[in-house]
Amino acid sequence: xxxxxxxxxxxxxxxxxxxxxxxxxxxxxxxxxx
Amino acid sequence: xxxxxxxxxxxxxxxxxxxxxxxxxxxxxxxxxxxxxxxxxxxxxxxxxxxxxxxxxxxxxxxxxxxxxxxxxxxxxxxxxxxxxxxxxxxxxxxxxxxxxxxxxxxxxxxxxxxxxxxxxxxxxxxxxxxxxxxxxxxxxxxxxxxxxxx
Numbered sequence: 001x002x003x004x005x006x007x008x009x010x011x012x013x014x015x016x017x018x019x020x021x022x023x024x025x026x027x028x029x030x031x032x033x034x
Numbered sequence: 035x036x037x038x039x040x041x042x043x044x045x046x047x048x049x050x051x052x053x054x055x056x057x058x059x060x061x062x063x064x065x066x067x068x069x070x071x072x073x074x075x076x077x078x079x080x081x082x083x084x085x086x087x088x089x090x091x092x093x094x095x096x097x098x099x100x101x102x103x104x105x106x107x108x109x110x111x112x113x114x115x116x117x118x119x120x121x122x123x124x125x126x127x128x129x130x131x132x133x134x135x136x137x138x139x140x141x142x143x144x145x146x147x148x149x150x151x152x153x154x155x156x157x158x159x160x161x162x163x164x165x166x167x168x169x170x171x172x173x174x175x176x177x178x179x180x181x182x183x184x185x
Contacts, residue, residue, distance in 0.1 A: 005046050008057040012069075019054045020083040025111055027053035027104070028079040030072055031035065032060050 042097035080107040102138045105131040118153030140176035
């Protein structure tokens with residue numbers, strides 16, 4: 001998929017933990033590939 | 035978003051610098067629609083690790099509008115956290131990102147003014163920005179929100 005340079009996470013729990021450590025907000029994208 | 039916006043180098047850099055990006059394919063994981071209280075895609079959400087939502091946008095955004103939209107989200111998050119020093123530091127970049135965007139530039143001025151006022155307790159800092167909205171964006175919804183200052 002285009003945009004592969006972005007390192008997307010796929011677990012909200014793991015991303016939240018990473019967000020807490022990095023002092024960054026979560027950016028959540030809900031998408032439909034069709 | 036995946037064809038144009040996310041591959042854009044400015045967008046990639048912006049996301050990398052500011053966010054932990056999380057993506058869900060709603061066809062493979064339909065439950066996420068209810069989990070995030072969404073009924074349409076694309077839905078873009080800025081949330082902190084405690085689950086507090088700071089910005090939500092629905093629909094397609096080209097690269098410039100995407101960065102403008104999410105920049106306002108960063109500013110709003112700092113204000114919501116009552117970190118007015120951080121909000122004030124972030125404001126110039128948000129104003130730059132929204133420059134020329136008739137929808138978002140007045141909103142950015144509105145919130146930058148709020149951050150300035152909340153950090154300084156000086157109403158002049160609020161009125162300066164809000165008067166700018168009335169002068170430069172008189173037809174905007176944000177002008178309607180502040181027009182009471184001249185009544």
